[in-house]
Amino acid sequence: MLTGLSVIILMWWVNYDPTRDFTQSLPGMDNRGSGGVGDTVDIGTLFDRYADDYTPLTETWPRFRGEHFDNISRSGIPLLAKFGSSGPDVRWSVELGEGHSGAAIYEGLVYVLDYHEEERADFLRCFSLTTGKEQWRRGYNVHVKRNHGMSRTVPAVTDSFIVTMGPRCHVMCLDRLTGDFRWGIDIEKEYRSEVPLWYTGQCPLIDGNVAVLATGGTALMIGVDLLTGRKIWETPNPRGWKMSHSSIIPFTFDGRRMYVYSASGGIAGIAADGPEAGKVLWETEAWNKQVVAPSPVCMPDGKIFITAGYGSGSMVLHLTPSGDKFDVEMLYEYKPSGGLACEQQTPLFWEGHLFGILPKDGGPLRNQLVCVNPSDTRKIVWASGSEKRFGLGPYFMADNKIYLLNEEGTLFILQPSSSGYKELDQAKVIADGHDAWAPLALADGYLVARDSKTMICINLRK
Amino acid sequence: MENDKIKSRREFIRGGARISLALAMGGIAGFAAAGISREKWVWQIDPFECTQCGRCATECVLTPSAVKCVHAFDLCGYCDLCGGYLKPNSNALSTAGENQLCPTSAISRKFIEEPYFEYIINENLCIGCGKCVKGCTSFGNGSLHLQIMHNLCVNCNQCAIARSCPSNAIRRVKASEAYLVKGDFTKD
Numbered sequence: 076m077l078t079g080l081s082v083i084i085l086m087w088w089v090n091y092d093p094t095r096d097f098t099q100s101l102p103g104m105d106n107r108g109s110g111g112v113g114d115t116v117d118i119g120t121l122f123d124r125y126a127d128d129y130t131p132l133t134e135t136w137p138r139f140r141g142e143h144f145d146n147i148s149r150s151g152i153p154l155l156a157k158f159g160s161s162g163p164d165v166r167w168s169v170e171l172g173e174g175h176s177g178a179a180i181y182e183g184l185v186y187v188l189d190y191h192e193e194e195r196a197d198f199l200r201c202f203s204l205t206t207g208k209e210q211w212r213r214g215y216n217v218h219v220k221r222n223h224g225m226s227r228t229v230p231a232v233t234d235s236f237i238v239t240m241g242p243r244c245h246v247m248c249l250d251r252l253t254g255d256f257r258w259g260i261d262i263e264k265e266y267r268s269e270v271p272l273w274y275t276g277q278c279p280l281i282d283g284n285v286a287v288l289a290t291g292g293t294a295l296m297i298g299v300d301l302l303t304g305r306k307i308w309e310t311p312n313p314r315g316w317k318m319s320h321s322s323i324i325p326f327t328f329d330g331r332r333m334y335v336y337s338a339s340g341g342i343a344g345i346a347a348d349g350p351e352a353g354k355v356l357w358e359t360e361a362w363n364k365q366v367v368a369p370s371p372v373c374m375p376d377g378k379i380f381i382t383a384g385y386g387s388g389s390m391v392l393h394l395t396p397s398g399d400k401f402d403v404e405m406l407y408e409y410k411p412s413g414g415l416a417c418e419q420q421t422p423l424f425w426e427g428h429l430f431g432i433l434p435k436d437g438g439p440l441r442n443q444l445v446c447v448n449p450s451d452t453r454k455i456v457w458a459s460g461s462e463k464r465f466g467l468g469p470y471f472m473a474d475n476k477i478y479l480l481n482e483e484g485t486l487f488i489l490q491p492s493s494s495g496y497k498e499l500d501q502a503k504v505i506a507d508g509h510d511a512w513a514p515l516a517l518a519d520g521y522l523v524a525r526d527s528k529t530m531i532c533i534n535l536r537k
Numbered sequence: 538m539e540n541d542k543i544k545s546r547r548e549f550i551r552g553g554a555r556i557s558l559a560l561a562m563g564g565i566a567g568f569a570a571a572g573i574s575r576e577k578w579v580w581q582i583d584p585f586e587c588t589q590c591g592r593c594a595t596e597c598v599l600t601p602s603a604v605k606c607v608h609a610f611d612l613c614g615y616c617d618l619c620g621g622y623l624k625p626n627s628n629a630l631s632t633a634g635e636n637q638l639c640p641t642s643a644i645s646r647k648f649i650e651e652p653y654f655e656y657i658i659n660e661n662l663c664i665g666c667g668k669c670v671k672g673c674t675s676f677g678n679g680s681l682h683l684q685i686m687h688n689l690c691v692n693c694n695q696c697a698i699a700r701s702c703p704s705n706a707i708r709r710v711k712a713s714e715a716y717l718v719k720g721d722f723t724k725d
Contacts, residue, residue, distance in 0.1 A: 098642075100634035105646045105654060107631075222652050223614055272618045272652075365626050366618065385618070385676050386625025436675040 116217045118247050118259025121196055124211040129203035132183035134518035139177070139229040139278035139322050140370070141471070141516075146423055148473035152520045153537040156476060156488060157500040163486065164534040165504060166521070167207025171530050174226035177469070177514035178523040178530065180204060181232045181251065185516075185523055187530060188239050190225035197241040199230060199249060204521050207532060211254045217243055223273050224527055227320075229514055231281040236301050238286045242274035244318070246288060248304065258304025260288075262318075268292035269317050271339075276320025276368055280334070282347065289336045291318035296336060296345050298353055308353030314360070316340030319367040326373035329396045335371045337362065337381050342371065342392070344401060357401040361408075362390050369421040372429065374449055378406070384418025384434050386411065391452060407453070412438030414453035415445055419467045419512055423477070424449075428456065428493045430477070432465050442466050444479065446493060459496040469514045469524075478535075480515060484508015484526050486533070505529055577712035580696040584682035584719050586706035589667035589674065593683055596698045597665070603689035604665030604698065606643070606658050609720040612680035615653035620676030621669035622646055622656055638668050660686070680719065687715050 140146045172190040179186045185202040191214075198214035219225045219242045230239045236257065237249045244262035249255060262268050268291040271277075280287040285307060286299040295312040299305070316338035323334045325347060332347035333356050343358035364387040372380040382389040390408040394401045411434050415422060422431030429447050433440050442464035446456040459465075466482035476499070477489040484505030490497035504524065505511060511526035520536035582593070582604065593604035617630050622644050627636035632646060643662035647655045658681075665683060673681035685698075685707075699707035710717065 100632055100637060100642050102629065102631040102633045104632040105648050107648045107654075108651055220652065223616070272616070385620060434675070 114218070115264075116215055116243075116245055116261055118215045118245050118261065119213060119249070119256030121194075121198070121214045121216065122211070122254060122256075124254070125209045126203075127210060128208070129183050129210060130205045132204060132519040134180070135182060135232070136178075136180040136516040136518045136523075137233065138179055138231040138281070139514060140324075140421065144324055146421070146471040146514075147425065148471070148517050150473060150517070150520070152474070154474040154476060154520060154535045155500075155537055158488075158502045163502045163504050166205065166532045166534050168505075168529055168531040169202065169207055169209075171525065171528060172225055173221055173527050174224040175510070175512040175525075175527065176226035177229040177525070178516045179230045179232045179237075180516050180518040180521075180523060181234075183519070184210065184251075185532070186230045186232055186237055187525075188226045188228055188230055188241065190219050190242060192221075192225075195219075197226065197239075197245065197247075199237060199239050199247065199254075201254065204518065204523075204532065213247070213249055213254045213256060215241075215245065215247070215259075217241065217245060219243060219274065224510070225274060227274060227276050227513075229278040229516075231279045231286070233281050233301075236281065238279040238281055238301075240275050240277055240279045240288070243270050244268060244275050244290075246279065246286070246299075248286065248301065257302075258299075260299070260304070262288065262290050262292070266290040266292035266294055266297075271318055271320055272366060273320075275318070276322075277318060278322040280323045280325070282325060282334075287323055287334055287347075289318055289323055289338065291316060291338065295338065295343065295355075296323070296334065296353070310343075310345050310353045310355060314340060316343075321367045322370045324370050324373060326371075326379075328373070328375075328377050328394055328401070331356065331396075331401075335373055335379065337367050337369075337371050337383075339363075339365060339367060342379075342381060344394070344403075351399070357394060357403045359392065359403045359405065361405045362392070368419045369417045372422055372424050374424060378449055380415075380422065380429060380449065380452060382415070382417045382422070382431070384411075384416075384436075386436060387416075388413060389416045389452060391449075409453055411436045412440075414451075414455065415447040420469055420514075423470065423472060425472060425491055426493065430470075430491070432468070432470070433458075444470075444489075444496065448493075456493060457495045463496065463498070467510075467512045469512065471515050471517070473517050473535075478515060478517075478522065480504070480511050480524050482508070482511050482526075484511050486524070504533055505531060578709040579685075579687055579692055579712050579715050580690065580699055580707055581685050581710040581715060581717050582683050583706045583708060583717055584679075584684075586704050587667070587670070587683055588704045588706070589671035589683075590703055591666050591668075592701050592703070593698050594664045594666040596701045598691065598693060598697050599689060601663075602665040602698075603685055603691070604683050605660050605663045605686050605689075606665065606667070606669055606681055607684045607716075607718060608656060608658055609680045609682070609718060610655075611720050612678045613656065614678050614680075615649065615655060616677065617652055617654055619646070619654065619656060619673070621673030621681045623672075625672075638672055640664070640666060640668065644669060656681075682719050684716055684718065687712075 341360040418434035470479035
């Protein structure tokens with residue numbers, strides 16, 4: 076009997092499967108759609124003119140990060156250090172579609188890309204800088220759903236042209252003054268690119284007579300003739316790097332002009348001119364992050380600081396000339412809590428120091444403005460303090476001051492310094508501000524800022 | 538005289554018993570009435586104070602913990618890249634086990650339409666570790682957050698998690714308002 080019982084227990088033990096309730100987690104269990112390429116979009120077919128009575132001015136903020144790609148204004152106009160008893164001089168405000176697209180300014184006109192939900196259309200809207208009166212708008216019908224905002228890019232503007240990049244990678248080139256349509260490219264269709272998560276964040280670049288765009292897909296980067304829309308060069312993309320939210324930054328090192336681009340997959344320097352234009356000068360996959368929004372910060376000694384959010388942290392690369400190309404060395408990398416790191420905004424490089432706002436996963440200094448020395452970006456020189464946290468808001472420099480908009484719409488005026496946080500003044504400039512993430516723009520003393528739904532213009536002149 | 542004395546003693550004892558009984562009944566009735574009218578208090582997590590330290594999973598007297606993740610759907614961005622569902626820099630935005638942040642796969646995701654995904658917590662699998670909450674708070678809208686579930690909680694006189702909570706995020710709340718769910722509950 077005992078033997079029989081032992082045999083039964085043994086059989087039960089042998090046949091017992093303690094993992095019988097386990098289920099496997101396999102790809103595809105979310106029933107994800109195929110995500111096919113969308114409908115054909117007729118770029119530039121919609122146009123409305125409202126007025127032509129703007130006041131011409133002289134200064135410009137012609138693109139993302141301004142004239143010199145460093146977010147520092149060279150304007151000689153003295154600006155306010157304090158708002159005074161009457162508060163900020165908000166000249167006008169305009170309601171926009173939900174988004175984070177910043178403005179470009181050109182001699183008295185403000186250009187901003189905006190998605191109109193009711194008309195289901197992307198529009199490049201042109202406003203008077205001094206009055207906010209809309210002059211005209213040019214756009215195209217395209218279906219975009221809210222996804223933490225819709226439009227999120229800054230147009231590139233020259234004396235004659237405007238180039239925009241829409242939420243679903245539609246590039247549109249217009250005549251700057253009349254708004255006449257010149258040419259368009261559907262990057263998703265033409266290059267089989269993947270629209271980045273939460274839509275396009277890359278701000279287009281105009282370099283001379285060439286529009287430079289990072290496409291991902293079948294090409295990494297393309298150069299397009301501004302006048303005709305003809306492709307001048309295409310950089311191959313054999314590794315299948317994807318378009319990121321980062322924007323292309325021109326950089327000259329050791330006498331060589333190049334475009335530095337931080338893709339999803341890697342970072343590369345592409346020759347900007349000469350017969351080698353469009354050729355890869357250096358590249359590395361050491362920097363391979365899922366979501367990259369800030370642009371690379373290229374420093375005169377060949378160091379490149381790159382950073383990204385979503386747990387990525389930062390990395391510092393160093394370029395060394397090698398024949399007609401460059402060797403790239405990864406000096407070090409770290410997690411977001413290990414030094415300067417940013418989720419959306421690109422840090423400022425000023426007088427040998429870098430300034431940026433740490434992300435929410437940046438440890439005890441999260442959301443604080445910090446200053447580091449590029450010799451070691453892991454060592455924080457100073458931080459703004461636990462009472463001064465700014466979120467994902469934008470910041471730039473003008474008239475030797477830092478203007479910083481926190482994500483709730485409060486504008487801070489700071490004294491830039493490598494020795495500590497020095498606040499001069501602050502004021503709420505957007506009532507009930509929410510997700511004020513768009514880059515700021517300044518020309519002729521007028522600051523254009525926005526939160527997710529409202530764009531405002533503040534007169535900062537002394 | 539002797540009889541009167543005896544009678545008086547008996548009456549005294551009877552009277553004392555009656556008074557004791559009346560006092561006892563009154564006390565019971567008083568306690569019952571107090572129990573009905575006085576609000577019961579229970580433990581709950583203030584999601585705005587929680588720092589997702591992970592102690593809710595390990596300090597609760599219950600195994601698994603009475604703390605579970607809850608999802609405020611009206612705050613969720615329904616993102617494809619969800620910081621509460623996917624590990625940072627996961628190799629794909631997929632449901633593969635190696636990409637999931639949750640150690641017990643307690644979050645399932647469902648494609649709704651481009652570009653939206655819905656995230657649903659399986660309470661039976663959730664151990665209250667807060668990893669998803671940390672990811673959602675750091676990179677998203679903070680719609681995932683931890684709550685003490687009162688169908689599980691034994692309402693200890695001194696909550697073991699509250700005692701070890703580094704941010705003092707756990708406090709007594711009225712049983713009639715036992716949950717501090719984001720969206721309904723906002724921090725001033």
